[in-house]
Amino acid sequence: MRHTRTLAIAAALTLAASALTACGNNGTTASSTSGGLTTITVGASPTPHAVILQYVQDNLAKDAGLKLDIVTYNDYVQPNKALADKTLDANYFQHLPYLKAQEAEFNYDFYAFPGIHIEPIGVYSKKITSLDAVPDKGLVGVPNDPANEGRALKLLVAQKLIGLKDTGDKDPTLLDIADNPHNLKFQEIAAEQLALSLRDLDLAVINGNFAISAGLNPAKDSLALESGQGNPYGNMLVVRTADKDKAALVKLNDLLHSDKVKQFITSQWPDGSVIPAF
Numbered sequence: 219m220r221h222t223r224t225l226a227i228a229a230a231l232t233l234a235a236s237a238l239t240a241c242g243n244n245g246t247t248a249s250s251t252s253g254g255l256t257t258i259t260v261g262a263s264p265t266p267h268a269v270i271l272q273y274v275q276d277n278l279a280k281d282a283g284l285k286l287d288i289v290t291y292n293d294y295v296q297p298n299k300a301l302a303d304k305t306l307d308a309n310y311f312q313h314l315p316y317l318k319a320q321e322a323e324f325n326y327d328f329y330a331f332p333g334i335h336i337e338p339i340g341v342y343s344k345k346i347t348s349l350d351a352v353p354d355k356g357l358v359g360v361p362n363d364p365a366n367e368g369r370a371l372k373l374l375v376a377q378k379l380i381g382l383k384d385t386g387d388k389d390p391t392l393l394d395i396a397d398n399p400h401n402l403k404f405q406e407i408a409a410e411q412l413a414l415s416l417r418d419l420d421l422a423v424i425n426g427n428f429a430i431s432a433g434l435n436p437a438k439d440s441l442a443l444e445s446g447q448g449n450p451y452g453n454m455l456v457v458r459t460a461d462k463d464k465a466a467l468v469k470l471n472d473l474l475h476s477d478k479v480k481q482f483i484t485s486q487w488p489d490g491s492v493i494p495a496f
Contacts, residue, residue, distance in 0.1 A: 258284060258470055260288055260310055261289045261291055261296075261301065262297070262309065266486075267427065267453065268288050270474070270482070271310060278473045278479075294312065298326060302324070302458075307466075307467065310453065313365070313451040313453055314452070315450065318365070319364045329457050329458070329459045331457075332496065333451075334454055334475065336449050336451055337491065340426065342422050342429065342441065343419075349442060354400050356421060357420050358374075358420065359415055359419040361407070361423070362408055371392075372390070373423060379400065380395050380397060381396050381397030381398075413428050413432035426492065446493045455474060
């Protein structure tokens with residue numbers, strides 16, 4: 219795992235994953251103070267999570283008595299591990315279905331504040347320009363973690379590319395595909411690698427933040443895009459359950475749900491590739 223503290227985000231507010239380098243972390247806690255400000259160490263995906271946090275740091279945090287130490291991660295596994303081992307005070311990169319799957323697998327004891335934003339997951343291709351042209355026996359890449367794989371499959375169902383068995387409250391998997399009129403083949407790939415693998419696939423279902431980091435515009439480049447209406451995949455601030463009532467963390471969550479942050483999200487991503495969840 220390679221990560222770096224983010225001290226500043228470029229004026230264009232674009233963070234490239236390839237620019238990340240490794241550095242140490244001293245495991246500060248939300249109770250640490252310096253210069254009258256409480257420092258919170260927050261782990262985040264580079265885009266849009268760290269961009270939103272940097273806006274809070276630059277414009278809102280000081281007046282609330284906070285200082286954000288933002289640490290960026292390229293994957294979906296390390297931020298929860300770092301939160302569990304107290305390297306981080308909080309993380310901001312995941313939605314509730316993914317968190318529940320991680321808690322079940324690793325026995326984490328975490329608390330999730332309400333959703334802040336949604337990055338619609340989308341279907342992308344370098345080989346076709348319309349889902350009407352999906353080739354028979356085409357190769358489709360989907361995220362390899364259960365929550366996002368299920369989310370990807372539901373989007374493919376909505377596009378009538380596949381049909382699924384009724385799995386109730388459980389996330390569907392590739393084994394639950396009941397109807398496959400194009401005889402599509404599926405490859406499970408780490409979510410952060412899907413955009414890099416796109417040229418080797420006929421289709422890929424890519425999470426919004428990784429699409430943005432790869433230079434894709436979800437609203438313009440996707441062949442299909444998840445709807446934000448009633449979407450359960452709002453990304454949220456997550457903390458250890460024992461810390462959920464700490465004043466500094468509650469303040470940070472309040473700032474992330476402020477009208478100013480909502481306005482920033484809609485102005486920074488006017489194409490709808492990132493939308494407020496509150």
